[in-house]
Amino acid sequence: MARLRRLLTVSNLxxxxxxxxxxxxxxxxxxxxxxxxxxxxxxxxxxxxxxVTLTTKNDRIRHVFTDVIGFxxxxxxxxxxxxxxxxxxxxxxxxxPGAVFQAMAVDVKVMFANIGSxxxxxxxxxxxxxxxxxxxxxxxxxxxxxxxAAGYISKFLASISxxxxxxxxxxxxxxxxxxxxxxxxxxxxWPTLASTMSGVLGVEKRILDSxxxxxxxxxxxxxxxxxxAALPQIFIGCNQGLSVSFILLTSAEMIGARSGMGYxxxxxxxxxxxxxxxAGVFVIGIVVTVITFFFNILQRWLLRWKR
Amino acid sequence: xAKIEIKNLRAEYVEKLDRFVALDDVxxxxxEGEFVSIIGxxxxxxxxxxxxxxxxxxxxxxxxxxxGKPITGTGRDRxxxxxxxxxxxxxxxxxxxxxxxxxxxxxxxxxxRYEVADAFxxxxxxxxxxxxxxxxxxxxxxxxxxxxxxxxxxxxxxxMDEPFGAIDAKNRTIMQELLLKLWDGEExxxxxxxxxxxxxxxxxxxxxxxxxSNSPGTVVKEIDVPFARPRDHAELVQTEGYxxxxxxxxxxxxxxxxxxxxxTEVVI
Ligand SMILES: Nc1ncnc2c1ncn2[C@@H]1O[C@H](COP(=O)(O)OP(=O)(O)O)[C@@H](O)[C@H]1O
Ligand SMILES: [Mg+2]
Numbered sequence: 001m002a003r004l005r006r007l008l009t010v011s012n013l014x015x016x017x018x019x020x021x022x023x024x025x026x027x028x029x030x031x032x033x034x035x036x037x038x039x040x041x042x043x044x045x046x047x048x049x050x051x052v053t054l055t056t057k058n059d060r061i062r063h064v065f066t067d068v069i070g071f072x073x074x075x076x077x078x079x080x081x082x083x084x085x086x087x088x089x090x091x092x093x094x095x096x097p098g099a100v101f102q103a104m105a106v107d108v109k110v111m112f113a114n115i116g117s118x119x120x121x122x123x124x125x126x127x128x129x130x131x132x133x134x135x136x137x138x139x140x141x142x143x144x145x146x147x148x149a150a151g152y153i154s155k156f157l158a159s160i161s162x163x164x165x166x167x168x169x170x171x172x173x174x175x176x177x178x179x180x181x182x183x184x185x186x187x188x189x190w191p192t193l194a195s196t197m198s199g200v201l202g203v204e205k206r207i208l209d210s211x212x213x214x215x216x217x218x219x220x221x222x223x224x225x226x227x228x229a230a231l232p233q234i235f236i237g238c239n240q241g242l243s244v245s246f247i248l249l250t251s252a253e254m255i256g257a258r259s260g261m262g263y264x265x266x267x268x269x270x271x272x273x274x275x276x277x278x279a280g281v282f283v284i285g286i287v288v289t290v291i292t293f294f295f296n297i298l299q300r301w302l303l304r305w306k307r
Numbered sequence: 308x309a310k311i312e313i314k315n316l317r318a319e320y321v322e323k324l325d326r327f328v329a330l331d332d333v334x335x336x337x338x339e340g341e342f343v344s345i346i347g348x349x350x351x352x353x354x355x356x357x358x359x360x361x362x363x364x365x366x367x368x369x370x371x372x373x374x375g376k377p378i379t380g381t382g383r384d385r386x387x388x389x390x391x392x393x394x395x396x397x398x399x400x401x402x403x404x405x406x407x408x409x410x411x412x413x414x415x416x417x418x419x420r421y422e423v424a425d426a427f428x429x430x431x432x433x434x435x436x437x438x439x440x441x442x443x444x445x446x447x448x449x450x451x452x453x454x455x456x457x458x459x460x461x462x463x464x465x466x467m468d469e470p471f472g473a474i475d476a477k478n479r480t481i482m483q484e485l486l487l488k489l490w491d492g493e494e495x496x497x498x499x500x501x502x503x504x505x506x507x508x509x510x511x512x513x514x515x516x517x518x519x520s521n522s523p524g525t526v527v528k529e530i531d532v533p534f535a536r537p538r539d540h541a542e543l544v545q546t547e548g549y550x551x552x553x554x555x556x557x558x559x560x561x562x563x564x565x566x567x568x569x570x571t572e573v574v575i
Contacts, residue, residue, distance in 0.1 A: 206389065206392040207392060209389075210389065210392060210393050210394075210395070211395075212362075212363060212380075212381045213361050213362075213386075213387035213466075214407050214410045215381055215382060215410050215411065224406070225395065228395070228397040229395075229397070305397040305440045305441075306396070306442070307442040
């Protein structure tokens with residue numbers, strides 16, 4: 001009984017409402033709706049939600065899933081109504097959702113190849129940024145005098161959009177691909193550097209004193225004491241860098257790329273195929289959500305010592 | 308020659324143009340294997356004195372030597388326990404100890420360091436908590452780990468700054484007895500400098516008590532504690548002379564504070 005009552009949620013009502021939209025006849029559009037694809041997508045979401053609702057005892061997780069998926073159902077209802085059913089929005093740039101889902105299904109192979117290409121790009125730039133920014137930030141932050149100057153300089157540089165550098169990268173770097181990696185690098189480098197330096201400056205004196213009294217050497221002090229103590233702060237920059245990287249993916253793939261999700265979106269948007277462009281945007285959103293999810297798990301594991 | 312010799316020590320804190328004298332003309336000898344408590348009201352400079360012995364602060368005048376050599380900084384001959392935050396929050400109990408051991412005993416293999424850590428955790432009664440992080444342990448347990456680390460590092464000298472200051476009365480007596488048992492049980496007793504503001508604690512633990520007065524801190528009196536070891540709380544209060552010593556210290560502590568502030572009541 002209690003479980004049944006759990007099913008009577010706004011999200012489930014929205015799911016039924018979405019399915020019932022089928023009863024309203026479609027208008028004639030330039031891009032025809034494929035409502036069955038919206039239905040498949042909704043059923044998949046509903047299945048995930050039901051599985052989570054009926055298995056987990058953790059209220060917080062259950063609420064997050066129910067609310068997010070409920071929001072998606074509401075969004076799909078509104079979108080279908082505003083396009084296919086009542087044609088409120090401009091049909092040139094607002095394709096109906098079923099058409100977008102159909103494009104995703106048709107292009108699934110191409111999408112996977114493009115996701116792979118984009119992830120390699122982001123991964124190279126991001127890892128390179130962290131590998132340089134974190135040790136550099138530790139070193140600069142640890143030398144207080146250099147650190148405070150570097151703090152101002154890096155704040156100034158962080159405020160410049162990496163897009164500004166694109167022409168310079170193209171001139172200076174051997175390939176277009178490396179110029180794209182450089183944009184990804186820049187997106188993650190400054191936030192990580194700035195947060196590492198402020199993390200180092202914020203390490204509690206008592207922790208440092210304790211380490212000194214153990215007689216630790218310079219290397220140990222920096223990498224086994226200062227680094228972990230500053231890690232919660234460093235992660236703030238890493239998170240920020242990761243989101244900026246994905247935001248700039250489309251710009252990075254404007255530089256002579258022939259593959260990648262950003263390229264896919266750019267390409268179809270340029271030719272006015274907004275169905276496919278939106279399908280690409282959707283897929284990027286899903287990929288970013290999945291990556292952020294795993295990144296958060298990694299972060300929670302590395303910071304498991306925090307209360 | 309005494310293990311630690313402090314001569315006419317002066318300590319200052321300089322902030323912008325202000326110069327604050329925290330300790331003035333402190334002279335004190337501490338012998339090898341001696342358990343010495345530093346007692347005084349809060350703000351009298353106990354932690355300052357200890358931080359100079361730790362090598363985290365430096366004298367503005369006078370001299371401090373260990374084995375005849377001036378202190379030039381922190382050193383692997385001194386183990387330290389603070390009131391809070393001696394442990395690293397990102398290491399579990401045994402890693403905290405193994406990390407400390409690694410710094411002083413370079414020859415040990417990783418596995419041997421963990422054996423040492425586990426052995427000392429057992430001695431402080433924390434065998435079941437070896438893999439807990441500091442935030443998962445109570446304040447008293449954290450201090451046990453910190454003491455275990457200091458002992459496992461097997462330094463000549465132990466410097467402790469109110470290690471039981473934040474522990475409730477019952478656990479505090481348990482910790483005091485544990486500390487004495489561990490210290491007594493060593494083949495070669497360590498030289499201990501123990502800061503406290505608790506008279507009973509000082510009497511129970513020490514061979515010698517050094518009383519400091521307030522701003523600037525200076526030695527009011529050195530008191531030898533004559534009671535036989537091993538000690539235990541219940542027996543000690545029955546011992547002849549215990550209350551006499553306690554009362555004497557009480558009035559000394561109050562008068563050294565009272566002199567400077569005109570005799571009004573003071574919370575120590
Ligand atoms: N870092 C510091 N800067 C300025 N003054 C300090 C500093 N540390 C301690 N003092 C001052 O020195 C005096 C002695 O402090 P402390 O040694 O911590 O005393 P206790 O440990 O006996 O309570 C106090 O008046 C305190 O305010
Ligand atoms: Mg103090």
